[in-house]
Amino acid sequence: MLIRQSYIDQITPFIDMPLVKILTGVRRCGKSTIMLMLMDELKKRGISENRIVRFNFDTLEWQNTDVKQVFEIIKDKLVPSERTYLFLDEIQEIEHWERLVNTFMEEAEYNVDIFVTGSNSKMMSSEISTYLTGRYISFRIHPLSFAEYLVFRKEYGELADLSKEFLRYIEYGGFPAVHLKPLTLDEAYVIVKDIYNTTIFTDIVKRNQIRKVDQLERIVKFAFDNIGNTFSANSIKGFLESQNRKIDIETVYNYLSKLEGAYILNRCSRQDLQGREILKTQEKFYLADNAFKHAVLGYKQDDISQTLENIVYLELRRRGYDVYVGKLDTKEIDFVAEKQGKSIYVQVAYLLADKKTQEREFGNLLQIEDNFPKFVVSMDDVDMSHKGITHLNIKGFLLNSW
Structure with missing residues (x-):
């Protein structure tokens, strides 16, 4: 896995900041791979693997799963009394995903740092502005330079x-x-x-x-x-x-x-x-x-x-x-x-x-x-x-x- 350093340099300063990190771009441009690179970066910083949790929602297993079910599944993966780093890949496949993310960000009981990817502009739609106002930063990922x-x-x-x-x-x-x-x-x-x-x-x-x-x-x-x-x-x-x-x-x-x-x-x-x-x-x-x-x-x-x-x-x-x-x-x-x-x-x-x-x-x-x-x-x-x-x-x- 070759490191796309320019993107890592853009995103890593925002690790542990109270902002959802949103990676957007056309399909297969490398968003998921950059997520894996960020996960490796966390491991290099001494974060244990059980505190780094990734879900890929662009698969059949998540088809027709409602947002409440997803919320419960993610909640069960959180590490008590320690920060969990959540990587939610192609999250737009889950309807009302922005409410799910907002809940984890809003409620003090959930100590999380959240990274999400998506392949369509619903990632930047009015729903995000409503639920995540001032609590997200977006990064546009492109195919290879x-x-x-x-x-x-x-x-x-x-x-x-x-x-x-x-x-x-x-x-x-x-x-x-x-x-x-x-x-x-x-x-x-x-x-x-x-x-x-x-x-x-x-x-x-x-x-x-x-x-x-x-x-x-x-x-x-x-x-x-x-x-x-x-x-x-x-x-x-x-x-x-x-x-x-x-x-x-x-x-x-x-x-x-x-x-x-x-x-x-x-x-x-x-x-x-x-x-x-x-x-x-x-x-x-x-x-x-x-x-x-x-x-x-x-x-x-x-x-x-x-x-x-x-x-x-x-x-x-x-x-x-x-x-x-x-x-x-x-x-x-x-x-x-x-x-x-x-x-x-x-x-x-x-x-x-x-x-x-x-x-x-x-x-x-x-x-x-x-x-x-x-x-x-x-x-x-x-x-x-x-x-x-x-x-x-x-x-x-x-x-x-x-």
Whole structure:
């Protein structure tokens, strides 16, 4: 089990604090494994095994179990007069789970520290706000970053030179299960397609009792095909109607919301850089992992610009930034990333092959009048930095601090 140290470093400072630690993210991104890593960390700190209790609710044995039964089962596992560390995996499978957690947190007789995971946005819903106000902290878990991927390749595969490994990362994506042993691309996409199907049919179709599955899948494919492009519910509606499929705007919004809720898609709003206003139209969407698109629609070399943009978006999110698309008059900045009152600006291109492309990518950033860092990221190896704008090869952007 390879340690994903960045997440451990984020979470461990909150051990023994009176907060529920909530780990969220798309299925199979590594939440359960990070739980196991946290359990090992507790053992290293001298916590006895009987005080570390884990339940995985995403199994048949918990099907149709009500919250009161679960409460009694967990209560019986608590160690009298000592703190028990509870790890509740995929807890959203238990209806009213937030009441259960609230009871353990609220009542003085229960001396517990609680960690939970979940694969849909019900983990962050209004029920949590009602029952756990001020008593939880959430951590978004993503599939492997490029840096983590390299560690997996070194341990479980055969590490090639950095450029070849990056091209492989583009094709295979970052789901940990794909990198635990050498696999062909077809074998890897079987695993990713299974993750996709499980998420669509368990977390979306079944949970929300969606009857028009074909309609949902068409919207998924439209969204996948337009990653990194601004689009609206109206454009999806028009696309479906061109295929003689009628749908209303509200249904489109609802489906997009469900895809976000299952962490397949990430919504990236636009920000007007003059008034710093968040705009509510023409948003972009990015995938939880590029391999979703490759497994569902097939891998296309022509999509590499979209893929690179998606990879950079996820890296910014992993590093704790709030990420927006920047609007500056009629120009667009790929990413405005904000953290702790500071911003960075990032343009992403495949190659800066000609003067026109260079003028566009650097020129847009030169229009921004503040002094926050500005980057152009591409696959070029030659450093083209100028006029205070840093040009980075994407591998360097992903592997280094900046």
